[in-house]
Amino acid sequence: DETPVPTRTPTRNPTRNPVTPAPTTCEERPWHYSVEIDGCANTDDIDPNDEGAFETVEDCCDAVSKTFDACNIYDMCAPTNEPTSSPTTPSPTTCEERPWHYSPDINGCANTDDNIDPDDDMAFDSLEECCEAEFGSATCDSYDMCAPTASPTTLSPSLAPTTPSPTACEERKWHPNDDSTKCTNVEQSVSNDIPGMSSDEEYDTLQECCEDIFDSGEGCEYEDVCNPVPDETPVPTRTPTRNPTRNPVTPAPTTCEERPWHYSVEIDGCANTDDIDPNDEGAFETVEDCCDAVSKTFDACNIYDMCAPTNEPTSSPTTPSPTTCEERPWHYSPDINGCANTDDNIDPDDDMAFDSLEECCEAEFGSATCDSYDMCAPTASPTTLSPSLAPTTPSPTACEERKWHPNDDSTKCTNVEQSVSNDIPGMSSDEEYDTLQECCEDIFDSGEGCEYEDVCNPVPDETPVPT
Numbered sequence: 001d002e003t004p005v006p007t008r009t010p011t012r013n014p015t016r017n018p019v020t021p022a023p024t025t026c027e028e029r030p031w032h033y034s035v036e037i038d039g040c041a042n043t044d045d046i047d048p049n050d051e052g053a054f055e056t057v058e059d060c061c062d063a064v065s066k067t068f069d070a071c072n073i074y075d076m077c078a079p080t081n082e083p084t085s086s087p088t089t090p091s092p093t094t095c096e097e098r099p100w101h102y103s104p105d106i107n108g109c110a111n112t113d114d115n116i117d118p119d120d121d122m123a124f125d126s127l128e129e130c131c132e133a134e135f136g137s138a139t140c141d142s143y144d145m146c147a148p149t150a151s152p153t154t155l156s157p158s159l160a161p162t163t164p165s166p167t168a169c170e171e172r173k174w175h176p177n178d179d180s181t182k183c184t185n186v187e188q189s190v191s192n193d194i195p196g197m198s199s200d201e202e203y204d205t206l207q208e209c210c211e212d213i214f215d216s217g218e219g220c221e222y223e224d225v226c227n228p229v230p231d232e233t234p235v236p237t238r239t240p241t242r243n244p245t246r247n248p249v250t251p252a253p254t255t256c257e258e259r260p261w262h263y264s265v266e267i268d269g270c271a272n273t274d275d276i277d278p279n280d281e282g283a284f285e286t287v288e289d290c291c292d293a294v295s296k297t298f299d300a301c302n303i304y305d306m307c308a309p310t311n312e313p314t315s316s317p318t319t320p321s322p323t324t325c326e327e328r329p330w331h332y333s334p335d336i337n338g339c340a341n342t343d344d345n346i347d348p349d350d351d352m353a354f355d356s357l358e359e360c361c362e363a364e365f366g367s368a369t370c371d372s373y374d375m376c377a378p379t380a381s382p383t384t385l386s387p388s389l390a391p392t393t394p395s396p397t398a399c400e401e402r403k404w405h406p407n408d409d410s411t412k413c414t415n416v417e418q419s420v421s422n423d424i425p426g427m428s429s430d431e432e433y434d435t436l437q438e439c440c441e442d443i444f445d446s447g448e449g450c451e452y453e454d455v456c457n458p459v460p461d462e463t464p465v466p467t
Contacts, residue, residue, distance in 0.1 A: 026077035031060035039072025040064055095146035095168065099123035100130040108141030109134060113227045145169070145226065169226040173202040174209040182221035183209035256307035261290035269302025270294055325376035325399060329353035330360040338371030339364060343457055375399065375456060399456040403432040404439040412451035413439035 026042075030053040034041035040060035046053070054060040061071035095111075101123050103110035109130035124130040131140035146168060172185040183206055203209040210220035256272075260283040264271035270290035276283070284290040291301035325341075331353050333340035339360035354360040361370035376399050402415040413436055433439040440450035 029077070030054060031057050033060065033064050034074065037072045037074050039074070041074040041076070043074065043076050095170075098146065099125065100127050100142075102130065102134045103143065106141050106143055108143070110143040110145070112143065112145050172226065173204065174206050174222075175202050176209070176213045177223065180213070182223055183213065184223040184225075186223065186225055259307070260284060261287050263290065263294050264304065267302045267304050269304070271304040271306070273304065273306050328376070329355065330357050330372075332360065332364045333373065336371050336373055338373065340373040340375070342373065342375050402456065403434065404436050404452075405432045406439070406443045407453065410443070412453055413443065414453040414455075416453065416455055 029042035031040050031042050032046050032053050033039070034043065034045065036045065040054075040057055042057075052060075052063065054063065057071075057073055057075070058068060061068045061073070065071040098111040100109050100111050102108075103112065109124075109127055111127075122133065124133060127142050127144070128138050131137055131142070134140065172187060174183050174185050175188070176182070177184045177186070183203075185206075201213065203212065206222055206224070207219070210216045210218075210222070214220045259272040261270050261272050262276050262283050263269070264273065264275065266275070270284075270287055272287075282290075282293065284293065287301075287303055287305070288298060291298045291303070295301040328341040330339050330341050332338075333342065339354075339357055341357075352363065354363060357372050357374070358368050361367055361372070364370065402417060404413050404415050405418070406412070407414045407416070413433075415436075431443070433442065436452055436454070437449070440446045440452070444450045
């Protein structure tokens, strides 16, 4: 209901139709440095030149004071410790502890408490670190308030020392100013420079001066040359704003060296194109890593490099030599609801592969045994077997022993077992070969392969669904 006390500084840009917001709850009030108590408070009178706000009083005190016990605190939600208009100032920071920072007043580095660039929160342990970070050199214009004789050639009035050899901050005495309106630690060469002041009116602390001169135990108006209050608004920062630009530049496309490799259903191999299967999250840094995951050997891996597209992918690439029985992984097969070591009918939602039938059964069914189909010894088939996996004969020949020969219309080579060689018209035992390569070369006079049917590695009848 009462009119608030006027602020110490006028508002910069008053709003035309301000809406008074709801008061902030005590738990939400941020803590900040308060010049009123030279400490931390959660009041609304935030110094407009200080952008620091903290969630807790401990964080604020850590930034303002060296220890929590030495921190002046005012909590407006528990105002038993009311702030004073002129609080007692704690002991000034020692020279060894003073951080260095960029000072716009001298366009150099200083260890004062004022004129800190509000947009530059960097502080350094030494003058050399400040010069190196701000100017790229170990030396620069500087002002050391603990030894102000080492001042720059042209020094801002607010930083200029008052005497050629000033007393260190720890040794400065407090006394009333020339019109006895406040206490100050401005050094006086002779005590009688202030009319009516004797050596008895010099005090070791601000508190003693306030109590003896102004009879005030709660502090008084003061001037501390070791912690001067800036008179002018700091100059704008030398660094640009961090806010993003409104019209960002589109980044360059991915270079060939940066393109990831992935499995491509188009070539049943590895490619670095952009058509990544949405159900396959696998990406590899190199083609070798991709081929190791997709194929057993690099030489048997179909590859398409879009940065060197001379090796265009084919819709029907030449199939590499079949995997030996010892190398075939076991997996869950939905056709038999069991485990198999075939290359087809792999559950698309289950990419787990196992080194042995026992491991597959244990992982998929919780038992060391389960329905299974071993394409290298298909007699050990389950009671009910899907047609796509059923062996063609009661006792088929193992894959390693199967012979290759032309099919019945001599259009391709096959390793379908024939009980009698003359089952295929015109075929003699001379037309049986140990390898597919020999069959292609002898029957079709082709050294680069031919059409074939491999019952040990059946090819699905349907074309894979495009990605």
